Structure formats: structure tokens, C-alpha cells
Amino acid sequence: xxxxxxxxxxxxxxxxxxxxxxxxxxxxxxxxxxxxxxxxxxxxxxxxxxxxxxxxxxxxxxxxxxxxxxxxxxxxxxxxxxxxxxxxxxxxxxxxxxxxxxxxxxxxxxxxxxxxxxxxxxxxxxxxxxxxxxxxxxxxxxxxxxxxxxxxxxxxxxxxxxxxxxxxxxxxxxxxxxxxxxxxxxxxxxxxxxxxxxxxxxxxxxxxxxxxxxxxxxxxxxxxxxxxxxxxxxxxxxxxxxxxxxxxxxxxxxxxxxxxxxxxxxxxxxxxxxxxxxxxxxxxxxx
Amino acid sequence: xxxxxxxxxxxxxxxxxxxxxxxxxxxxxxxxxxxxxxxxxxxxxxxxxxxxxxxxxxxxxxxxxxxxxxxxxxxxxxxxxxxxxxxxxxxxxxxxxxxxxxxxxxxxxxxxxxxxxxxxxxxxxxxxxxxxxxxxxxxxxxxxxxxxxxxxxxxxxxxxxxxxxxxxxxxxxxxxxxxxxxxxxxxxxxxxxxxxxxxxxxxxxxxxxxxxxxxxxxxxxxxxxxxxxxxxxxxxxxxxxxxxxxxxxxxxxxxxxxxxxxxxxxxxxxxxxxxxxxxxxxxxxxxxxxxxxxxxxxxxxxxxxxxxxxxxxxxxxxxxxxxxxxxxxxxxxxxxxxxxxxxxxxxxxxxxxxxxxxxxxxxxxxxxxxxxxxxxxxxxxxxxxxxxxxxxxxxxxxxxxxxx
Numbered sequence: 001x002x003x004x005x006x007x008x009x010x011x012x013x014x015x016x017x018x019x020x021x022x023x024x025x026x027x028x029x030x031x032x033x034x035x036x037x038x039x040x041x042x043x044x045x046x047x048x049x050x051x052x053x054x055x056x057x058x059x060x061x062x063x064x065x066x067x068x069x070x071x072x073x074x075x076x077x078x079x080x081x082x083x084x085x086x087x088x089x090x091x092x093x094x095x096x097x098x099x100x101x102x103x104x105x106x107x108x109x110x111x112x113x114x115x116x117x118x119x120x121x122x123x124x125x126x127x128x129x130x131x132x133x134x135x136x137x138x139x140x141x142x143x144x145x146x147x148x149x150x151x152x153x154x155x156x157x158x159x160x161x162x163x164x165x166x167x168x169x170x171x172x173x174x175x176x177x178x179x180x181x182x183x184x185x186x187x188x189x190x191x192x193x194x195x196x197x198x199x200x201x202x203x204x205x206x207x208x209x210x211x212x213x214x215x216x217x218x219x220x221x222x223x224x225x226x227x228x229x230x231x232x233x234x235x236x237x238x239x240x241x242x243x244x245x246x247x248x249x250x251x252x253x254x255x256x257x258x259x260x261x262x263x264x265x266x267x268x269x270x271x272x273x274x275x276x277x278x279x280x281x282x283x284x285x286x287x
Numbered sequence: 288x289x290x291x292x293x294x295x296x297x298x299x300x301x302x303x304x305x306x307x308x309x310x311x312x313x314x315x316x317x318x319x320x321x322x323x324x325x326x327x328x329x330x331x332x333x334x335x336x337x338x339x340x341x342x343x344x345x346x347x348x349x350x351x352x353x354x355x356x357x358x359x360x361x362x363x364x365x366x367x368x369x370x371x372x373x374x375x376x377x378x379x380x381x382x383x384x385x386x387x388x389x390x391x392x393x394x395x396x397x398x399x400x401x402x403x404x405x406x407x408x409x410x411x412x413x414x415x416x417x418x419x420x421x422x423x424x425x426x427x428x429x430x431x432x433x434x435x436x437x438x439x440x441x442x443x444x445x446x447x448x449x450x451x452x453x454x455x456x457x458x459x460x461x462x463x464x465x466x467x468x469x470x471x472x473x474x475x476x477x478x479x480x481x482x483x484x485x486x487x488x489x490x491x492x493x494x495x496x497x498x499x500x501x502x503x504x505x506x507x508x509x510x511x512x513x514x515x516x517x518x519x520x521x522x523x524x525x526x527x528x529x530x531x532x533x534x535x536x537x538x539x540x541x542x543x544x545x546x547x548x549x550x551x552x553x554x555x556x557x558x559x560x561x562x563x564x565x566x567x568x569x570x571x572x573x574x575x576x577x578x579x580x581x582x583x584x585x586x587x588x589x590x591x592x593x594x595x596x597x598x599x600x601x602x603x604x605x606x607x608x609x610x611x612x613x614x615x616x617x618x619x620x621x622x623x624x625x626x627x628x629x630x631x632x633x634x635x636x637x638x639x640x641x642x643x644x645x646x647x648x649x650x651x652x653x654x655x656x657x658x659x660x661x662x663x664x665x666x667x668x669x670x671x672x673x674x675x676x677x678x679x680x681x682x683x684x685x686x687x688x689x690x691x
Contacts, residue, residue, distance in 0.1 A: 002508060009500040016498075115331035117521060119554030129532055136534040141500065211497055212528065212552060214521060216328030220495050255490070255501035262501075263462065263493045 005135050006252045012141035014248025015148035016207055020221055021228040021240050022151060023199030029235020030172050030192045032091060033083070037098040039222035040105035041197050045071055045204025046213045047109055050118050060122050060209070067205045068198040075197025079190045102218070110215050117214035126209075140209060147206055151199070152241055159237065168192060227266050231273050233283025242281060316359040317616055319344070319603070320379045322372050322390040322400055323415075325364035328495075331548065332392055332520070332595065336415055337362055339592065339599030340389055342584065346600075347607050354610065361385065367392070369399035376400065380407055386618055387412075389603060394418050394464050404429040408618055414567075414602035415595075418464045419472060419685075422645035426687035429618075431625055431644045433605040433637065434598060435567045437465060437517070438685075441472030442678035443565045443650035444515060444540055447671070449480045455487045457511035457537070459502060461522055462491035469517035469542065487511045496522060503530040506537075517542040524549045527558045538562060544655055545569050545594050545667045556665035559655045563670070568597035568634045569651045570661055571669045577633035591661055597633065605630040605637060605646070638675070642682035642689060647675040 024038045048070060049063040056062075078101065086093040121127070126143055129136050159165040171178045171188050179185045211217060228247060232239025247266045254262030261268075273280060321340050323333035337360075344358040352358065361379060365372035372391070379385040380403075388404060388411040391397030397416035404411035405427045413421075414434025422432050448456065458473070460466035470489065477484055488509035490502050503526070506514060514537050518526060523541060543549075544564025553559060570581060570591055580600075584592040592600060609625035610616060626641035635649040653667035 002504075005504050006501060009498070009504065012500065013498045110330065115334065116548050117331075117524065117552035119552050121554050127532075129534075136532075138529075138532045210529065212521065212524065214328075214552075215330065216495065216521075219328060220497060224497075251498065252501045255492075255505060259490060259505075 002256070005137070006256050007249070008137060008141070010249035010252035011145045011245075012248070013251060014244040015145035016203070016210070017224060017228050017248055018148045018240055018244035019144075019151060019203035019206055020200065021225040021232075021244060022155060022237070023196035023203070024225050025229045025232065025235055025237065025240045026155070026199070027193055027196040028229065029237070030168060031189055033094045033098065033193075034091075035098045035193075035196070036095065036222075037078070037101040037105060038196070038200050039218040039225065040102040040109075041071055041075070041200040042204040042207070042221060043109060043213075043215075043218035044074075044105055045201030046120070046208040046217060047113050047118075047204075048201070049205040049208050050113070050120050050213050053120055054118075058123065060126060060205070063205045064202065068202045071201030072194045072198035075194035076190050078197070079193035083193070084186065084190070106215065106218060113213075115215055117212050120208040120213055122209045144206055144210070147202075148244075151202070152237070155237060224266070227270050229280070230270050231280060233280025236280065236282035239280055239282030316357045317353055317610065318359045318361055318379075318383060318385045318387070319606075320361050320363050320376055320385045320388045320390075322363045322365050322376055322388055322396065324367040324392050324396075325362060327367055329367050329392060333365075333390075335593075335595040336390060336392060336599045339596035339601075340603045342588070342592070342596070343600045343603035343607070345587075346583075346604075353607055354614065354616070358607070363390075365390075365393070365396050367396065369393075369395045372396045373399050373403055376403055380409065386410065386616060387606065389413065389599070389606070391416050394421075397421060398425070401425070401427050401430045410606075410618055410621060412602060412606055414598045416465070417469070419468045419680075420464065422643040422685065422687060424686040426643050426685070426689060428622060428644075428690050431606075431639065431646075433602040433630070433639065433646045435648075435650075436645050437468040438472040438680050439645075439647075439675075439678040440542060440565055440567075440650060441469050441517070442476045442680075443652065443673040444542070445473050445476035445480055446673060446677060447563070447565065447652055448477065448513065448515065448540060449484070451513075453513040454481075454484050455510070455512045456484060457487055457506045457509055457514045458489045459506065459514065459516045459518065459526065460491055461494040461496075461518055463494050466491065466494070466517055470515075473515055492522075494522060496525070499526050499529040500533065502526075503533050503535050506530070507533065507535055511537055513538050513540055515540045519543045519546070520549060521552075524553050527562075528553060528555075531558050540565075542566070543594070545653060547591075547593050547662055547664075547666060550655070550666065551662075551664055554664075556657060559665050560657055561655065563652060563654045564667060565650050565652050565673070566594070567648055567650060568594065568601060569653050569667060569669060570597070571653070571659075571667070572634050572651055573669055574633060574635065576631070580633040593661075601630070601632045601634060601637075604632055605639070609639075635672070636675075640682070643685045643687040644689070645685070647679060649674055650678060 027035045045067045048067045052063045171185050175185045228243045232243030250265045254265045323337045325333045341360050344360045347358050363375045386409050391400045391413045392415040394416050400411045412431040417435050417437045419438040460470050539562040541564045613620040613624035628639050630637045637646045637648045639646050650673040652671040656668045659666040
């Protein structure tokens with residue numbers, strides 16, 4: 001019984017980790033950009049959700065619709081007007097660009113929303129608890145895990161079962177050839193970056209009621225997301241799923257079994273993976 | 288010709304560099320460098336501390352200044368980084384001749400500033416960093432703490448725990464020096480006051496933790512009567528926000544429950560009501576001096592001198608008393624004057640102990656209630672005062688070997 005509840009805790013946190021790292025790994029896998037601004041976009045999503053839910057409507061699902069769309073547009077603009085011009089200068093410039101962008105977004109958020117933590121509270125079913133065999137468990141944590149499953153499945157379907165997915169994957173492998181076949185490759189890249197950014201915004205909306213909204217939230221999640229994509233393998237969607245699950249469960253059972261080490265376990269895992277298989281569990285060696 | 292030109296240029300630069308500190312110290316102000324986190328994650332904490340310090344300077348200046356000079360607060364943004372704090376403070380020391388520093392949110396920044404003050408023979412004082420070791424084994428002649436200390440505060444919480452008859456206690460704390468020292472102090476005092484009381488579970492989590500569910504499940508499984516936590520900020524609110532819906536219904540005996548920002552950030556008073564805190568300053572401390580202070584502050588600023596603001600105000604006022612008594616800004620004279628000095632401020636009588644430079648002060652126990660005259664949301668209500676002698680650590684037990 002105790003094992004079951006710690007298993008559920010692990011799944012809940014794994015869901016959140018996956019939602020945050022899915023967009024990050026997608027952008028890296030497709031475009032080879034380690035997007036430092038990803039967590040800042042996640043924070044922006046959470047803050048937008050705060051404004052929507054506290055000043056406009058109390059409904060989470062409206063936030064879940066509006067925020068990813070807003071972030072999609074922001075992502076498309078960032079890729080088109082900031083990243084594309086520096087693309088020909090190489091990855092270091094793109095990396096620096098996202099790094100600077102992260103700072104700018106963080107400062108803008110603090111300037112507009114202030115420094116104090118803000119509350120996003122959900123009501124109705126999502127705020128309730130379920131009682132299973134003598135355990136009280138919040139519905140919201142189950143909701144997070146379900147969202148992660150839905151997002152993961154949709155991404156897999158699009159990437160591996162649709163024509164669009166074939167184009168995206170082909171553009172990654174040989175962009176010149178795909179370009180020659182009449183596909184607008186730069187547009188594909190803009191779309192992928194925008195979609196990845198929208199995912200981070202989605203994750204922000206989901207995280208806000210659980211973690212509350214404050215200026216340090218980007219910084220706190222970024223490290224965890226990087227651990228996930230390093231362990232899972234840069235750019236691997238399946239890797240992100242497995243790594244999120246491992247790290248979520250590791251942290252949960254770590255607190256139960258070896259609390260002195262629980263905070264170090266994820267990093268320990270990362271070190272071991274880097275030594276044994278530097279490309280990550282599911283990463284391709286060529287990367 | 289060129290060499291001569293370069294030579295004169297060099298001499299001009301040297302003269303200018305030398306002249307600047309002279310100019311600065313000739314000005315008619317007494318400067319305090321307020322080293323605070325004024326950007327980044329802890330910006331809200333740093334700004335509130337700074338506000339209290341600036342207000343204290345304003346009050347001193349309104350009353351004619353200190354030794355006939357105006358007090359000037361120079362904000363220094365530490366970026367929550369000890370290296371940045373050291374670099375910027377060093378600049379103030381060398382360029383502006385600043386001799387007094389206040390602040391140091393974040394124990395690593397506090398430690399670095401303490402070392403810097405010792406090296407340059409200046410005065411650094413804090414009410415921001417609570418670790419007992421700073422006035423214990425790591426004490427310094429140049430460091431004063433007109434603020435709380437984990438040992439005293441945990442002793443006060445332990446006394447309340449025993450008074451209320453709790454026998455099974457869960458502990459959860461942030462895994463860094465302050466959290467560890469707070470728990471250590473609490474356990475020592477509990478063992479002394481009530482050997483039968485049991486710590487049923489003792490948990491440490493990283494500061495800035497996100498997922499509290501596993502910790503909460505362990506607390507629930509241990510079935511305690513009450514929970515002690517020195518957590519603050521998000522680490523306190525998230526524990527409640529995630530813990531309460533899971534069935535963690537026990538009352539929380541906290542350190543800093545009087546943070547109106549944390550209470551407002553929960554946006555759900557039910558999570559907070561009934562929890563208690565133990566602080567050196569609360570808005571509703573029932574002394575005449577406090578009522579006057581709160582009223583004047585509210586009139587001047589339009590908001591209340593809550594928590595950090597009140598603490599840094601009193602710390603700065605206490606420092607000013609020491610300078611006044613010394614009659615000079617000479618560092619050695621001020622150190623000598625501050626040792627043994629008392630300050631009768633809004634939160635009762637404070638005494639700066641000479642043996643470890645830790646102010647001995649009453650602690651104020653309060654409980655979160657729904658109705659209050661300060662805010663629309665829930666806030667604290669005064670319950671009890673724990674006198675300094677009840678929570679004192681004898682000089683020889685602090686581990687401080689004060690250099691003469």
C-alpha cells in the first residue's frame with residue numbers, strides 16, 4: 001500500500017517532467033538548438049494562466065487552450081526574427097540567443113507581474129481528492145499524468161504516423177534534399193520551434209496550480225528538464241518518456257527508502273548514464 | 288614627449304584614485320552598505336529587508352541624524368551570490384570608505400560578508416541569516432547579529448510544543464545550514480524539556496523543492512500530532528498547498544508564519560489557519576512602542592512594516608544606538624560600544640551580548656487566524672511572549688571564541 005502511493009507520486013511528477021522536457025527535446029532533436037529560453041517560456045505560460053484564471057475566467061481549460069496558442073505565436077516570432085538570422089553563424093550563436101532571451105523574458109515577467117508568488121487555484125473535480133483503499137489522493141496529480149499521456153501519444157502519432165511527421169523527420173536528416181523536393185524547410189523549422197514553445201506553455205499552465213507561480217520557477221525546472229533530456233538522450237521522445245518516469249519514481253522512492261540521498265539520485269543517474277552511454281539511454285550515437 | 292605625457296596621465300590617474308575616497312569620507316554622511324538580493328528569485332525578500340533599513344535611516348535623519356550627520360543607505364545587489372557581494376562591497380570599501388554593512392540574505396552571502404568585514408576590520412550586522420553557527424563556532428569580532436538565531440528560536444518553539452502537550456512530532460526542514468541547525472536546536476531543547484516526547488519522522492528536502500508529495504506521505508505514515516518546520520517562503524506554502532489535500536491535517540509549528548506574502552500566495556486561508564509561528568518581530572506585538580512604530584510607518588508609506596521590514600528597521604536602529612554611544616564612527620569604538628548595549632524598541636528589550644555578538648531578545652509566538660485588522664486574508668494573532676532568559680544559550684556553550 002505504501003509502495004502504491006509512492007508509485008503514484010512518482011508518476012505524477014514524471015508527468016510534469018515529461019510535459020516540460022517534451023518540447024525541449026523536440027526542439028533539440030529537430031533543430032539542434034539547446035533552448036535555454038524553454039523554461040522561461042514555461043514560466044510565461046504559467047503567468048499568463050494566472051492572469052487568465054484570476055481576471056478573466058476561473059476555468060483551467062480555457063487557460064489550457066489560450067496559453068499554448070499564445071506561446072505558439074511567440075515561439076514562431078522568436079524563431080523567425082531572432083533565431084533564423086543567427087542560424088548561419090552556428091549553434092553557439094543560437095545558444096547565446098536563447099540564453100539572452102531567457103533573461104529578458106524573466107525580467108519582463110518580474111516587471112509586469114511583480115516579484116511575489118501568485119496563486120492559481122483550480123476548483124471542481126480537479127481540486128478534489130479520491131479515496132482508494134484507505135488512501136487520500138489529489139485528483140490533480142492524476143490529471144497531470146493523464147495530460148502527459150495524451151500529449152506524448154499525440155506527439156508520437158504526429159511524428160511517426162502522418163505525412164507532416166515524415167517531412168519533419170526528413171528535414172532533420174537531410175534538409176537540403178527535402179528543400180529540393182519542394183518543401184519549405186525554414187517554415188517547417190519555425191513550426192517545430194513554435195510547437196515546442198507551445199508545449200512549454202502548456203506545461204506551465206499545468207504546473208501553476210501545483211507549484212504556484214513565482215519568478216524562480218523557470219530556473220528550478222530547467223535543471224530537472226536538462227537532466228531528463230540528458231538521461232533520455234538528446235532529441236529522443238521515447239527517451240524523454242522513459243527518463244521522466246525513472247527520475248520521477250527515483251525521487252519519490254528516494255524519499256521513502258534513502259532520504260539522505262534522494263536529492264542526489266537524479267544527478268547520480270545522469271553521471272552514470274553519461275559514463276556508460278554518453279548519448280543518453282535512447283540517443284543516437286551520431287548526435 | 289610621449290613618455291612625459293604618459294607619465295603625467297598616470298599621475299593624474301593616481302591622484303584621482305587616491306582623492307576619491309578622501310572626498311567621499313569628507314562628505315557629511317554615515318554610509319551603510321545594504322547587501323541584499325535585489326534581483327532574481329529572492330528579489331522580493333531582499334527588497335523588503337532593504338525597505339526596513341531605508342526607513343530606519345529616514346527616521347534617524349528626521350530626528351536630526353546620527354552624530355550630526357545624515358545616514359545614507361547604499362543598496363548593493365548581491366544577486367544572491369557571495370562572490371558578487373564580496374566584489375561590490377569591496378568596491379564600496381575602497382572607493383567610498385564605507386565602514387558599515389547590513390544584510391546578507393542567504394547564509395553563503397552572510398558568511399562571505401562576515402569574512403570581508405573581518406578582513407577589512409569593518410562592521411557587518413544582519414537580521415537576515417539565522418544560522419546559530421554565525422555567532423557560534425564561526426563568530427567574529429566584526430560581526431553582530433541584532434536578529435534571530437536558530438538556537439534561540441528553536442528553543443522557543445520547543446517550549447511552546449511542550450506547553451501544548453505534544454508528544455509525537457514530525458520534523459521537515461530545508462537541507463542547508465539554517466534548516467539543519469534549526470532542527471538540531473529544536474531536538475536538543477525537546478530532549479531537555481520533555482524526554483518522553485518523540486520525533487516520529489525527520490525529513491530534509493532541497494531548498495526550493497517542487498514536489499512535496501513523497502515527504503507528505505511519509506509524514507502522514509508516521510502519524511504525528513504536530514509538525515515542526517523552519518521552512519520559509521515557497522518551501523512553506525507548497526508544503527501546505529500540496530500536503531493539506533493529501534490529508535496532512537496536523538497543525539504546523541513554524542518559524543516564519545507571519546509572512547503576509549506567503550499567506551496571500553496560498554489564496555486559501557483554510558490551509559493556514561491554526562498554524563503558529565515564532566518570530567522576533569510581529570505587526571501586533573502589544574507594546575506601546577510597536578503601536579507607534581506601525582502607525583507612523585503606515586502613515587509614511589501606506590502599507591505595514593510586516594516581518595522583514597520590521598526586523599531590518601530594528602536591526603538598523605540598534606546599530607545607530609551603538610554609533611551614538613561610541614560618539615564616533617571609528618570601527619573599534621563602535622564594536623566596543625555595541626557590546627553589552629541594550630535597545631528598547633518595538634519588540635521589547637534587546638541586549639547585545641559581548642561574548643558572541645548575538646542579541647538576546649524576546650520571541651513572539653503567534654497563531655494564524657481569519658479575522659485581523661491588517662489584511663483581508665488571514666493573518667497572525669499574538670499569543671505569547673517567550674522572554675530572552677528562557678531561550679538563552681549560555682556563553683560557554685555557543686562554541687564562540689571571540690577574538691579580542
